[in-house]
Amino acid sequence: MKVRTRFAPSPTGNVHIGNMRAAIYNWLFARHMGGEFLLRVEDTDRERSTPEAIQTLLEAMDWLKLDIDGEPLYQSTRMEAHLEAAETLLSKGLAYKEDKGGTGQGECVIFRMPGTDSAYVDGIKGPLKKAAENMQDFVIVRSNGTPVFHLANVLDDIEQGVTHVIRGDDHVENTFRHIALYQALDADVPNFAHLPMIVNAQGKPYSKRDGDAFVGDFREKGFLGDALFNYLALLGWSPGDDREVMTREEMIEAFELARCQSSAAQVDLRKLTWMNGEYMLKLPEAEFEAMCFEAVAKAGIEADADYAKQVFGLVRERVKTVADIVPMVGYFFTDEFDYDEKAVRKKLQKDGVADVLAQVKAIFQELETFDEASTDKALHDFVETSGLGFGAVMAPARLAVTGIQSGPDLFPMLAVLGRERVLARIDRTVRLFLS
RNA sequence: GACCCCUUCGUCUAGUGGCCUAGGACUCCAGGUUUUCAUCCUGGCAACACGGGUUCGAGUCCCGUAGGGGUCGCCA
Numbered sequence: 001m002k003v004r005t006r007f008a009p010s011p012t013g014n015v016h017i018g019n020m021r022a023a024i025y026n027w028l029f030a031r032h033m034g035g036e037f038l039l040r041v042e043d044t045d046r047e048r049s050t051p052e053a054i055q056t057l058l059e060a061m062d063w064l065k066l067d068i069d070g071e072p073l074y075q076s077t078r079m080e081a082h083l084e085a086a087e088t089l090l091s092k093g094l095a096y097k098e099d100k101g102g103t104g105q106g107e108c109v110i111f112r113m114p115g116t117d118s119a120y121v122d123g124i125k126g127p128l129k130k131a132a133e134n135m136q137d138f139v140i141v142r143s144n145g146t147p148v149f150h151l152a153n154v155l156d157d158i159e160q161g162v163t164h165v166i167r168g169d170d171h172v173e174n175t176f177r178h179i180a181l182y183q184a185l186d187a188d189v190p191n192f193a194h195l196p197m198i199v200n201a202q203g204k205p206y207s208k209r210d211g212d213a214f215v216g217d218f219r220e221k222g223f224l225g226d227a228l229f230n231y232l233a234l235l236g237w238s239p240g241d242d243r244e245v246m247t248r249e250e251m252i253e254a255f256e257l258a259r260c261q262s263s264a265a266q267v268d269l270r271k272l273t274w275m276n277g278e279y280m281l282k283l284p285e286a287e288f289e290a291m292c293f294e295a296v297a298k299a300g301i302e303a304d305a306d307y308a309k310q311v312f313g314l315v316r317e318r319v320k321t322v323a324d325i326v327p328m329v330g331y332f333f334t335d336e337f338d339y340d341e342k343a344v345r346k347k348l349q350k351d352g353v354a355d356v357l358a359q360v361k362a363i364f365q366e367l368e369t370f371d372e373a374s375t376d377k378a379l380h381d382f383v384e385t386s387g388l389g390f391g392a393v394m395a396p397a398r399l400a401v402t403g404i405q406s407g408p409d410l411f412p413m414l415a416v417l418g419r420e421r422v423l424a425r426i427d428r429t430v431r432l433f434l435s
Numbered sequence: 436g437a438c439c440c441c442u443u444c445g446u447c448u449a450g451u452g453g454c455c456u457a458g459g460a461c462u463c464c465a466g467g468u469u470u471u472c473a474u475c476c477u478g479g480c481a482a483c484a485c486g487g488g489u490u491c492g493a494g495u496c497c498c499g500u501a502g503g504g505g506u507c508g509c510c511a
Contacts, residue, residue: 136439169441197503204503245460263442268462318473393470404471409471
């Protein structure tokens with residue numbers, strides 16, 4: 001039988017990172033087995049399940065490149081079928097009506113647990129069992145006539161032909177109920193596998209207050225979908241060898257439920273950041289440039305395309321996340337950049353620096369052509385003839401031109417900035433701090 | 436509280452009785468390369484929760500303890 005997995009989120013406007021990891025594992029498993037990955041939108045909560053919320057969900061999946069097979073099933077369209085099944089259960093004596101707990105809310109439909117011990121083999125956690133006396137009957141249709149999660153979920157999984165239910169740890173107790181429901185419904189019981197939870201930096205369950213709990217947070221922080229996918233895939237699973245940065249194909253090929261961890265995993269933003277950097281480096285140049293243009297435009301910077309492309313090339317290897325781009329290239333696009341005050345005091349406001357900058361300026365002015373090779377040679381010659389150290393020349397030059405101490409290699413950067421800007425910036429620096 | 440689950444470096448993990456004086460990755464530290472920073476290279480710090488068994492031999496199997504987590508809704 002063809003393997004079928006599904007992702008069954010309830011669209012709330014935010015996609016929790018733990019849910020998304022479950023989606024990734026379902027996708028990976030389905031692809032590994034040559035099966036299908038389905039989407040079911042559990043939108044029975046009409047309050048929260050707005051079109052915008054559904055859009056957010058779809059966008060998140062798209063961003064992570066989780067392609068689905070077939071059309072999404074919207075649970076809200078299945079209410080009649082759910083209720084019908086409840087009637088059948090009722091007529092077979094497998095469920096009964098009662099005003100549960102005498103709450104006065106009216107009669108609801110309650111599923112009768114079979115009264116036998118239950119056991120199943122979890123794809124991740126191994127053999128699990130539960131004694132009959134620890135399982136109680138449960139509500140499947142509310143007194144207001146709407147189906148409860150358990151009923152709807154199981155019925156829809158049957159409808160969609162789901163063979164493997166891969167979901168969060170928090171559902172293990174439900175599994176015994178669900179198995180009983182499948183049996184009462186005369187349906188094949190699917191395989192179940194339960195993923196451990198993801199916890200925050202304090203080792204506690206991720207709550208909304210932690211921040212970084214939703215997929216959108218990671219996107220905003222400048223992470224790449226592919227990097228987050230890879231990171232999340234490795235959070236609780238490993239291929240068994242030392243590979244970490246892997247292509248989709250490699251992950252699909254290596255993925256096995258049996259190799260999934262059964263203990264909770266903590267998100268480490270530093271490792272994610274490192275991995276993201278690896279993915280940034282692998283980006284095709286055009287894609288990287290497009291990303292830069294977008295970031296820069298969003299920051300309100302107007303950039304000449306040719307010049308900007310050269311600038312982006314300069315920072316290409318240093319950018320770890322999309323969010324790094326703007327702070328890293330800012331000074332290329334304005335002559336009114338700020339200075340690192342501490343560096344100014346330490347490297348600029350010293351005896352002789354004014355003279356050094358004056359000479360550097362003069363050298364640059366006299367250069368026939370102003371490019372990487374010529375500036376490189378000129379400054380190295382100057383260092384040699386003047387007897388000054390490299391640092392004593394390069395550091396003030398860099399500060400004068402960019403305002404900060406770190407950045408791309410000096411000479412290629414000078415070439416990109418161009419003689420005019422470089423000279424003007426040296427003048428400005430001298431005017432501000434050395435006169 | 437009841438039931439269930441989990442426990443290897445700070446973090447993610449490898450490890451399925453001898454190949455483990457426990458390997459890799461991130462982070463951190465030191466050294467090297469470099470005009471700076473980053474990269475890169477080399478090296479280093481750092482873990483089998485604890486206690487009992489079983490066994491010639493246990494991170495690996497069993498029991499217990501401790502700690503952590505999940506579930507106990509007419510939420511999903």
